[in-house]
Amino acid sequence: MRRFKKVVGIDVAKETVVASIYDGKEHKLMDLRNDPKSIEEELIRKKGLAKGETLIVMENTGTYHLRIACHLSEQLGYPVSIINPFVIKKFAERKLKRVKTDQVDAKLIAEYGMMEQEEIRIFRPKARACYEIDSIIKTIDGFQGQVNGLLSRIENMNNLPYKDKEAERSLKRAIGALNREIKKLEKRLEDIIDQNFKTEKEVLKKIPRVGSKLTAVVLGIFGRFENFERAKEVTSYIGICPSPYISGKSVRGSGRISKRGNAFIRKTLYVCALSASRYNKGCKELYERMIENGKRKRVALIAVANKLIRQIFGVLKNMREYDPDYHAKVVTFS
Known part of the structure; x- marks a missing residue:
């Protein structure tokens, strides 16, 4: 009907x-x-x-x-x-x-x-603070990219047989100005998160290797996951869900992540996965198990990124404190 x-x-x-x-x-x-x-x-x-x-x-x-x-x-x-x-x-x-x-x-x-109106999902706008956070973190990311570009230019200049001192000073002034703007925006970002998501920030801090940048990115893009019901929907949105390539008995293509999603948070998650694979208990166990089974390091790290966002989704959606042994307790109880 x-x-x-x-x-x-x-x-x-x-x-x-x-x-x-x-x-x-x-x-x-x-x-x-x-x-x-x-x-x-x-x-x-x-x-x-x-x-x-x-x-x-x-x-x-x-x-x-x-x-x-x-x-x-x-x-x-x-x-x-x-x-x-x-x-x-x-x-x-x-x-x-x-x-x-x-x-x-x-x-x-x-x-x-x-x-598809019976199945279609109704859009729920994020809080204003989420859009503000999103715009700040992307501005900071853009400024940081410019700083890195200018530093590379100085390095290239230093390899020349002769260089203009004023050009080098000008580049350094530009880097200083950008770094000052980055610090202002970082302070503004911290204030907005403390004013609007203080509890969520404290919950996320309990997850090992979820730092201030990933916290800001998650809150800016997802808020409290109001528009998502399952973790699988989140991994699909980011583009880190597996896409098998299999047909019949003869076609066995190598599976890969879809990448049909938000590249910005995918990049941020991947960087955090490098650290989580060493210091986050659940992520470390997954990474070591995949490496032992012959998986490539990059594949294992993508799996870690997937697990990390699922941990984030679990604690933020349910506002429950992170428990590294949660799944083991559930299995034991059942």
């Missing part, structure tokens, strides 16, 4: 959006500006879309969809769903669509939403 009478599929670009209002029989297309207020007035108000009867569906575009999704969900109270673009691509292939335009994509998104 259909829950919604209409589904609005929105194809989002940087400056414009195309909306398709679909009632299960026909589409009504609209070209709009990528502006929450414009969409509220032109699409929601003028078209008289009822809250309890309308589902709004859009693709995950990274950032371009977020202001619209949050405004429609938080300010106006409409049910909104954010769909992985890969899902829409496969849906188009199923329908044998060969043409790709913004209008076609908006129709596909609306049709997918109408067909």
Whole structure:
């Protein structure tokens, strides 16, 4: 039984959006500006879309969809769903669509939403602090990349037979300025986390090798995991879940991680896995067991990253203190 009478599929670009209002029989297309207020007035108000009867569906575009999704969900109270673009691509292939335009994509998104509305997950915006944390850690990461680039330039300059002293001083001043900005942002980051996630921060600190950076990244991207029910969904979102390549008896391709996910947190997790494989009891046991079984170190470290985010998910989702022997106790009890 259909829950919604209409589904609005929105194809989002940087400056414009195309909306398709679909009632299960026909589409009504609209070209709009990528502006929450414009969409509220032109699409929601003028078209008289009822809250309890309308589902709004859009693709995950990274950032371009977020202001619209949050405004429609938080300010106006409409049910909104954010769909992985890969899902829409496969849906188009199923329908044998060969043409790709913004209008076609908006129709596909609306049709997918109408067909899957009973299973589709409703978007819940993260807290404002999460978006602030996310923007700060990515700015710090960008600044650190610039610092590393400038240090490399100084090193290259030192290998020249002659160098300009003023150029070297200029590079050092730029590095100093960036480092000062990084320290300001780190202080701002710490303040926001203490004001909004003090309890969560203390819970995460108990997990060995989960430091301040990983804590900030997790809270900024996932919050309290409100939009995730299972750890498997989190590993899939990050792109560290295994993707076996097997067909029949003859095809046995080497499995690998999907990498269809958030590259920023995947990189951060991998770096933390290097340390967790030595000092986190559960991660260390997993790493050593995989190495003994002949797995390559990189494969074992990815498995450690997977386990580490599962530990984080377990304690943060349930707000339970980390227990390194939790699984052993569960097995013994059962």
